[in-house]
Amino acid sequence: MLFYSFFKTLIGQQVTVELKNDLAITGILTSVDQFLNIKLDEIRAVDDAKYPHMMAVKNCFIRGSVVRYVQLPASAVDTALLQDAARREAQQPTTGGAH
Amino acid sequence: KLLVVLRDGRKLIGVLRSFDQFANLVLQDTIERIYVGDAYGDIPRGIFIIRGENVVLLGEIEDELPLRQVPVEEILLAQREEMEARQRREKLKNKLLHDQGFSVDFTETDLY
Numbered sequence: 001m002l003f004y005s006f007f008k009t010l011i012g013q014q015v016t017v018e019l020k021n022d023l024a025i026t027g028i029l030t031s032v033d034q035f036l037n038i039k040l041d042e043i044r045a046v047d048d049a050k051y052p053h054m055m056a057v058k059n060c061f062i063r064g065s066v067v068r069y070v071q072l073p074a075s076a077v078d079t080a081l082l083q084d085a086a087r088r089e090a091q092q093p094t095t096g097g098a099h
Numbered sequence: 100k101l102l103v104v105l106r107d108g109r110k111l112i113g114v115l116r117s118f119d120q121f122a123n124l125v126l127q128d129t130i131e132r133i134y135v136g137d138a139y140g141d142i143p144r145g146i147f148i149i150r151g152e153n154v155v156l157l158g159e160i161e162d163e164l165p166l167r168q169v170p171v172e173e174i175l176l177a178q179r180e181e182m183e184a185r186q187r188r189e190k191l192k193n194k195l196l197h198d199q200g201f202s203v204d205f206t207e208t209d210l211y
Contacts (some may be wrong), residue, residue: 021106021155037122043158052134052166053110057102057158063122066106066155 002089006082007032007070016046016071017062023051025060036064101126102158103149110134111147112160122151133174135181139166140174 011029017038018024024047027040039061045054103111103126110133113126126147133140169177193203 019155021108023155025156052137052139052164053102053104053132054158055166056160056162056164058161060156060158062156063151063154065152 001034001095002085003036004032004034006085007036007038010072010076013073013076015040015073017067018069018071019062019066020068021066023054025054025062027059030059033064036067038062038064038067038070100160102160104155104158105149106153106155111144111149112141113144113147115157119151122154124149124151124154124157133178134166135174135177137166138169138174138177139164140169140171142171 007029011031013029014026015029016024016026017040023045025040025043025045027043029038030041031039039059041059043054043057043060045051048055100112101115103113103124105111109131111126111129111131113129116125116127118124124147126149129144129147130141131144133142196203
């Protein structure tokens with residue numbers, strides 16, 4: 001649940017999601033759920049010419065299981081806080097994980 | 100009307116009728132759209148039930164594409180040619196890597 005909460009703090013920020021099929025999409029994070037499925041608004045595929053099918057799409061839903069990376073603005077993250085929270089979570093997991 | 104991209108690289112366009120927590124989907128009046136270069140072709144497919152694990156993304160279609168639509172036979176031909184060209188390049192690359200001592204068993208069928 002930790003990263004679910006973490007992503008919730010990033011809603012409204014522009015992020016780049018890189019998928020396992022190498023497609024990278026930039027957009028504004030509008031929502032996230034317990035499976036870390038992601039919804040993005042005003043999207044743009046980072047390499048437009050290579051992925052023409054994305055040109056007609058303004059917003060999308062991305063299944064959490066296909067995400068490789070989520071690139072964030074460094075200024076949006078309080079790393080000390082995140083590190084602290086992760087340490088606490090490691091010692092005492094709050095839920096069994098989303099499956 | 101939604102665009103659904105699947106793990107095997109297929110793009111389906113249809114009306115979303117229902118879904119569940121696994122992202123299993125029911126799509127009505129589905130067409131499979133194939134893109135090659137600056138052209139695309141459509142194949143009508145009817146009703147699809149898609150198992151969630153195969154879904155990569157869903158997108159809401161809003162604009163018209165700046166690409167030209169061509170008849171199905173033409174796009175399928177173009178797709179096969181593109182795939183054959185890609186396979187030739189892969190084979191050559193694998194051979195070169197193998198000669199350098201790399202182990203090559205990579206299959207690109209699952210875009211995970």
